[in-house]
Amino acid sequence: MRLTFILLLFITTSAIAQKGFERKLKLSTDKNHVPKGDFLEIQGERTDKNTRQLNPKGLSTRLINKYKVTKDPETGRVLMIENFSNQDNKARLSAQALATNFLAEVKATLQIEDPNQELVIQATETDEIGMTHMQLQQKYKNIPVYGGEIWLHSKDNKIQTLNGRHFPTPKLVSVQPRLTEAKAIDIAMADVSKKSIVQKTISNGFIKQDHSSELLIYYADEKGVDARLTYYLTIRPNILERWVYFVDANSGEILRKFNHTCALDGPFTANAKDLNNVTRTLNIQQFGGTYYMIDTQRPMYNITTSKLPDTPVGGIMTIDAKNTPSNNTKYSHIVSSSGTSWNTTSVSAHYNAGVCYDFYRKIFNRNSLDGKGSTIISVINIADEDGKGMDNAYWNGAFMGYGNGRDFFKPLAGALDVAGHEMTHGVVEASARLEYQNQSGALNESFADIFGAMIDRDDWTMGEEVVKPGVYPSGALRSLQNPNQGGKSARGYQPKIMSQYEYLENTEEEDNGGVHVNSGIPNYAFYLFATNASVGKDKAEQVYYRALTKYLTRTSKFVDARLAVVKAAADLYGANSAVENAAKAAFDGVGIADPSGNTGTPTPNPTPQTIPVNNGGDFILVFDPTDDKLYNAKTTDTQFKAISSSGCLSKPSITDDGQYAYFVGKDKNIRRIALSGTFKEDKLTSDAVWDNVAISKDGKRVAGLTNEEEPYMYVFDLENNGKSAKFKLYNPTYSSGVSTGEVLYADSFEWDYSGEIIIYDAFNSLSSVSGTIEYWDVGLIRVWDVAKKTFGDGKIEKLFTDLEEGESIGNPSLSKNTQNVIAFDYYTSEEPDTYYQIGVDIENNDVDIINENNDIGYPGYSRLDDKLLFNAKKGNQEIVKYINLDKNKISPSGSAQEWLTDAKWAVWYSQGSRTLPTKTDQTVTFGAISDKIPGASFTLTATASSKLPVQYAIESGDAIVNGSKITLGTKAGKVKIQAFQVGSNQFNSASASQTFCIIPTTPKITVSGNNLVASGGTKYQWYLDGAAVNGATQSTITPTNAGGIYTVRSLTDDGCASALSTAVEVKAAILGTESDEHIKVSIYPNPASDELKIELPAGIVFKEATFYSPNGVKAMQASKLSSNNSFNISQLAKGLYILKIETSQGSLSRKIVRE
Secondary structure, eight states: OOOOOOOOOOOOOSSSOOOOGGOOOOBBTTTOOOOSSEEEOOGGGGTTTOSOOOSSSSSSSTTSSSSEEEEEEOOOOOEEEEOOOOOSSOOOOHHHHHHHHHHHHHHHTOOOHHHHHHEEEEEEEEHHHHHHHHEEEETTTEEEEEEEEEEEEEEETTEOOOOOEOOOOOOOOOOSSSSSHHHHHHHHHHHTTTTSSOSSSOOOSSSSOOOEEEEEEESSSTTOEEEEEEEEEOSSSSSOOOOEEEETTTOOOOOEEEEETOOEEEEEEEEEEEETSSSEEEEEEEEETEEESSSOOOOTTTTTTBTTTOOOTTTEEEETTOOOGGGGGGOOOOOSSSSOOOHHHHHHHHHHHHHHHHHHHHHHHSSTTTOOOOOOOEEEBBOOOOOOSOOOEESSOOOOEEEESSSSSOOOOGGGHHHHHHHHHHHTTTOOOOSSHHHHHHHHHHHHHHHHHTTTTSSESSSTTOOOOOTTTTTTSEEETTTTTTTTTTTTOOOOOOGGGOOSSSSSSTHHHHHHTTTHHEEEEEEEHHHSSTOOHHHHHHHHHIIIIIIIIITTHHHHHHHHHHOOOHHOOTTTTTTHHHHHHHHHHOOOOOTTTSSOOOOOOOOOOBBBOOSEEEEEEEETTTTEEEEEEEEETTSSSEEOOOOOSOOEEEOOTTTTEEEOOTTSSSSEEEEEEEEEEEEEOOOEEEEEEEEOOOOSEEEESSBOOOOOEEETTTTTTTTTEEEEEEOOOTTTTTTTTOOEEEEEEOOOSSEEEEEEEEEEEEEEEEEEEEEEEEEEEEOTTTEEEEEOOOOOOEOOOOOOEEEEEEEEESSSSSSTTEEEEETTTTSOOOOOEEEETTTTEEEEEEESSSSSOOOOEESSSEEEEEEEEETEEHHHHHBOTTTTTSSSSOOOOOEEEEEEEEEEEEEEEEEEEEEBOOEEOOOOOOBBBTTTTEEOOOETTTTTOEEEEEEEEEEETTTTTTEESSOOOEEEEEEEOOOSSSBBOOEEEEEEEOOOOOEEEEEETTEEESSOEEEEEEETTTOOOOTSSEEOOOOTTEEEEEEEEETTSSOOBBOOOOOOOETTTTTTSOOOSOOOEEEEESSSSSEEEEEEOOOEEEEEEEEOOSSEEEEEEEEEOOOEEEEEOTTSSSEEEEEEEEEETEEEEEEEEOO
16 A cells, blocks of 8 residues: 655646545435434424524635536526626726626636627616616627527626526538528418418508518527527418417528417416405416416516526425425425416415515515525425424525414414514525524524514514414414513513513523523514604614614624614614614613613623643544555654554544544444554444444544434444434424424534534435425534433534535534634535535634535544645545645645545544533522512622623513613512523533512501401411411401400512511400500509519519510510519610510500600
8 A cells, every 4th residue: 555655746636526425425225224222212303493503604606716607407508607706996897898808707607709799788777776787699790699698787896797598609600591581481481381371461551460580590409509590580371370480591491480479478467365365466477378376577587597487586486395294295386277266375375475575675675585586485285294284384494384284373374474574584594694592593583573573564463363263362473562462371472671581591492592482572672662753663674674684693692683773773864863762772671781881791702612732642544445444654654554454434533532443344333443552443333234433522422324315313322331312313494393304314424522512414305396406514413411411402503504506515524623613525516526625613604715626525634723634536546635724724824735645534633632622510609689679779799600791580570680780660579580691612501599579568457346457468467466367368357355466467479578567456355555444553664764664463473574666576575573573675776665564364565665
């Protein structure tokens, strides 16, 4: 084997390219070849709500070339060129000069030899937004080329887009016809007479219908190879018919003909009733005698690139899933033979899609959901996996899907606001890209609700037309006007202010931090803003659209939304304007404070965690495909040692300490080999079903993929007797529990450094009415929960959600020392012989090209992240190259260098130790809060052991929290407040709660006959001589004959109590405090200072004396008199007291004053 270092000279990648991603395909579908053992099956799709989380800026060929070229897959000819260059034409150029310069640059791509002569401007117009549109006709030697028509669109002194259809420069020897025009007409007339009646004259004096002729170049084949000089004839054999003939101008051959008299194909309007029994006017399309639910009448429709009926470019299309199970969905067109008969579900979906398009175009001048004029597709009759009705609607990044409801909803296509909500997810996805978790996810949901309500703007509720009676007490799914709706215990409740914010964990069970729950708070802020007298809906929607598309980012939180909306209001309507002030007031009103104020610190975005560099030496493990052996060596060695002859089916995986490598041998079994000592190799499986394996960085868990075409990933816990689970792979959507289900299998994968996440690539197959779309993409799946020491929930996120048709990414690999940096392979069908290694920083939202290659590279980082290794081809030989990296780890520094020959799947590893990143538990210290009076306002104080900022949320009770300041309401009862720290890359989330009372109003006692009556509360507790009277909880109590001191407290249902009322003395059924006819006693002096004397009649024995404050609280007690019959009362505070004396003849009470 020749695995030796060669001179570090740059070698060009001019070898014949292989279809690298095709070599990743799995062909086996034998379901009997499955792993042995019992696997816990985990399907994260069942409860997954966390999607669109990462989604860095759009990945497409615009990163690779300044021009993005879209080609016809059937002919290979250009359909569109988009100009992403940053060219700056310093001098203002005319439209024609711009066109000339642009066409000169792209003529090779167009295969046009002389664009100045062959592409002639026919018309130029400038629209209301300042874009100039030029229509060009293709000609050859001044003869028009039939079907050769393109558009150029310019703005800001630059051609931005070319679109249309054309042909390469024709290869004709001569453009002089041998046949005369008259002869060509005769040929056509002779042919048409075989089918039609030919009238000698068809002029009636008013309308003259002569034949017409034009000489042009016509391609007689579909591939655009057979160019003919042709007469284009319009033949009118009689007054009714019009025929078109293409007659070869040299041979007289009829190349094509058709009756153009009754060409009924085209756009129509139809009237039909929708699900709500409302007659709607629809745009439909006739094609081949059949009417389709396709709208081609919007300005975005591109007639030149569309292929009806399956591929309308810039159209609005509604298709039918026919209630086929979601795991095997079949799509078909919705058609009508008459154009007047349509089912109500399709009418609702089609009409609503048009309304949504019109809203964004007319209000914001947005060209479709993605802003690029992409087709809007609605799919009706989507079923659950069992083929029954689905209680949901969703946007999956490609189309709007409607279920027909089951338990909670009627057919969801019937709600315009639902359509507006879900389609707005497409707008969010193409603009701010708000990640779908915690506050960012709640904002994502909120903007969808807000614009859903603006599209269906007759009320402030969502889904009221499709919820079933009795399911939602308010009759609506959500309300922007009152997110609380029927109260917290009722379905449909959302918090409306920050004091009601629900701190939920970022798990599926808790709605990924409450994305569907806490969205009620920014919803209510919009309601307050839009209903402000200085604003209104029209201004409010403009402000929020600008905030979404110009200011918000992927990880924006509620405070960012406040800043964005306020800034957008100032942009549009002026600083310190009434609209800007209304925006501030709206967010103040829901408790989202200005971060520049003194109401608490907003949570910062988490910072990436840098991993310490491995302190060991540098080694390479690599596979030689020519002899099926694994080799390793130090990176400074010139000779490699063969350490395994078991073969290798995929890139090996190595523990972070460099001690063990895991790989799948040619026997399809998982193997482990020690990378030191004698290189001992162990076969870990015997079922011979495996294709790839990945070991966690700490060596505690191993993941495997089989060689079957199955959407599963298997994980083994090596610390727990090989306990195992299999995880279902899926493509998530924005709706809870809904996935699009087109994942076929995974191929290449790697564990992250936390040991919780596996990043992987997957092969997907998506059915559409125009065929099957296949592509590779990259996902991240949570397979382990470090805190709980068990398997993860299987939740999946996608690295990119906006890959365009023809694009694929795969073979992801993590940076060695920075968790947020990933390298991967990229391919686009527009450049079928080229592959790219791309770097992405998912935290900083950066993407860059590292290398242009001739094969998929299976990239991998060096120990210091200063180099990237990757596979390449040198003729038919497989080699390994490297390229130096910039400090950002995603950009190249120099050119690629050839390193190893007869080699692939090189892994750079180090045999050393370092501390891998783990999330540390933290604690929140939150001191007890004393009971407070109604309306009190005070500052909360809590700290986190992580030193990260703490936030507060009201869990229950009448209170509002704004930052760290809490203001109590007037409703008495318990308040529970939570102090929480949301966590970071370094720390797990933590929280602590405190409960206190808003003290009820102190009640009053009045005498009513023989009863005492309490007032001022709803529930009470009576006390006799300071002790609670069992069961005395009503407003009225009848005193006992024994008498005593009575007081009362007001109570709340949750156990809060008021202060004691003023005491009332009751004695032997006589109410009073001064006279006593039964026992004669002298108490003096009164008022008293330090000593109080008591003289009782002879024969009456003193037992005890108790002093009570006026509200019944015991202040002092004495069971013995001094020798002179006195008490020392100096310990009493100055004031009025009730003295109760117990004697051998009964009790008596007197008022005394201590002065």
